[in-house]
Amino acid sequence: MMRNIVAGNWKSNKSINEARNWMSEMGEAMDNLPKNVRIMVAVPAPYLAALAKEKHPRILIASQQVSATGYGAFTGEFTADMLVSCGVDYALVGHSERRSNFGESDEIVSDKLKQCLESDLGIVLCCGEHLNERDADRQEEVIKSQLESALHGVTADDMKNIIVAYEPIWAIGTGRTATADQAAEMHTFIRRWISEKFDLHTAENTSVLYGGSCKPSNAKELFASKDVDGGLIGGASLNSGDFQSLICSFT
Numbered sequence: 001m002m003r004n005i006v007a008g009n010w011k012s013n014k015s016i017n018e019a020r021n022w023m024s025e026m027g028e029a030m031d032n033l034p035k036n037v038r039i040m041v042a043v044p045a046p047y048l049a050a051l052a053k054e055k056h057p058r059i060l061i062a063s064q065q066v067s068a069t070g071y072g073a074f075t076g077e078f079t080a081d082m083l084v085s086c087g088v089d090y091a092l093v094g095h096s097e098r099r100s101n102f103g104e105s106d107e108i109v110s111d112k113l114k115q116c117l118e119s120d121l122g123i124v125l126c127c128g129e130h131l132n133e134r135d136a137d138r139q140e141e142v143i144k145s146q147l148e149s150a151l152h153g154v155t156a157d158d159m160k161n162i163i164v165a166y167e168p169i170w171a172i173g174t175g176r177t178a179t180a181d182q183a184a185e186m187h188t189f190i191r192r193w194i195s196e197k198f199d200l201h202t203a204e205n206t207s208v209l210y211g212g213s214c215k216p217s218n219a220k221e222l223f224a225s226k227d228v229d230g231g232l233i234g235g236a237s238l239n240s241g242d243f244q245s246l247i248c249s250f251t
Contacts, residue, residue, distance in 0.1 A: 003207045004223075005163065005230040006247045007040035007124065008237025009064065009092065019047050020054065025240040027056040033244060034251050037230065041237065042092055042124075045078065052087030062090035062124060065098070068111035080119035090122035092232075094150060096169045096211075106149035113150050117158055124232065125150055126211060127190075128167030131174055139168075140189050147193060156198040159206055164190055165232040167211035172234075178212050184225035191227050216242055219249035 014022070026039075033039070042062035043051055052061045067077035083091060092098075093116065094109040109125075116123045127150070129142040143166070154162070166186050171178035187208050195203035210222055211232035222228055230250075236242045 002036060002038055003205070003229040004036055004250055005038045005040060005207050005209060006243070006250075007042065007060075007062065007163075007165075007209060007230070007232045008243055009042040009062075009095075009232055009234050010044060010238060011064065011097075011234065012044060013238055014044065014047075016047055016050070019043060019051060022238075022240050023051060023055055023059070026059060026243070029240070029244050030056050030058055033247050037247050037250050039247060040090060040124075042090075048083065048088050049086040060089040060122075061087065062092060062122075063088050064092050064095070066091040066093065066112050066116060066121070068108050068115060070115065080115045080121045084119050084121050088121065090124055090163070091116055092124045092126060092165075094126040094146070096126060096128050096167045096172075100169075106146060109146075109150050110152060113154070113162075117154070117161065120161070123162045124165050124209070125162055126165045126167055126232070128169045128211065131170035131176070134168070134170045139186065143186065143190060144193060147190070147197075151197065156202045159194070159198060159202050163207045163209060164194075165209040165211045166190060167232070169212075171212045180218070180221045180225065183210050183212070183222055183228060187225060187227035214246070216245040216249070219246045223249050 040060040040062050042064045063083050067079045093112045098104045127143050127146040129139040133142050168178045190208050191203045207229040209230050209232045210228050214231040215236040
């Protein structure tokens with residue numbers, strides 16, 4: 001399986017017309033983008049069904065959110081089954097902003113992941129440590145705990161549908177910067193943990209993305225590590241030209 005992935009996360013940005021323009025620009029550029037990279041974009045929920053129908057075939061569509069439950073009286077929630085029926089390929093699960101700003105616990109993250117697996121919806125599982133945890137040298141302990149909780153009961157076969165994204169939360173909007181070496185160290189730790197929990201084959205076939213302030217100016221250095229398989233890109237994904245530059249960082 002192709003491990004290289006560049007995934008955009010628009011968060012709460014863009015009107016539907018702006019979103020369609022971005023998709024059109026990406027479609028026109030696709031012949032000039034490297035074929036050894038999978039391309040994904042997580043768009044606002046109201047646009048998912050429309051963009052899933054209109055996108056270029058090489059672009060995978062992801063939801064930024066998914067319910068931890070199935071069908072029922074859960075106002076405002078949308079299930080993994082609903083997303084699949086709309087043509088969505090993946091869902092972000094455990095993103096740092098969902099954990100920090102919306103109180104999503106490890107248990108909720110685990111429930112969401114299981115719902116996605118049951119519906120055969122791909123998963124981008126996010127994990128990451130805060131500044132105080134990094135300063136206390138607890139980053140590996142924190143990531144291990146998050147992974148153990150989220151992937152409890154998951155099989156090696158299930159991992160075919162799971163991408164891991166490492167978010168150094170302490171390096172996002174804090175003025176601190178994660179070096180390429182620091183990113184590589186954590187990605188190597190994550191891959192080693194996957195190997196120990198499952199097996200070497202699973203670890204070697206699981207994409208591990210970097211989710212901390214990745215932009216055209218530093219992408220090539222970050223992606224050069226053998227254990228960094230691409231990025232989960234925030235702000236730099238909003239401009240299609242910048243996003244294309246990130247994809248081309250693999251050439």
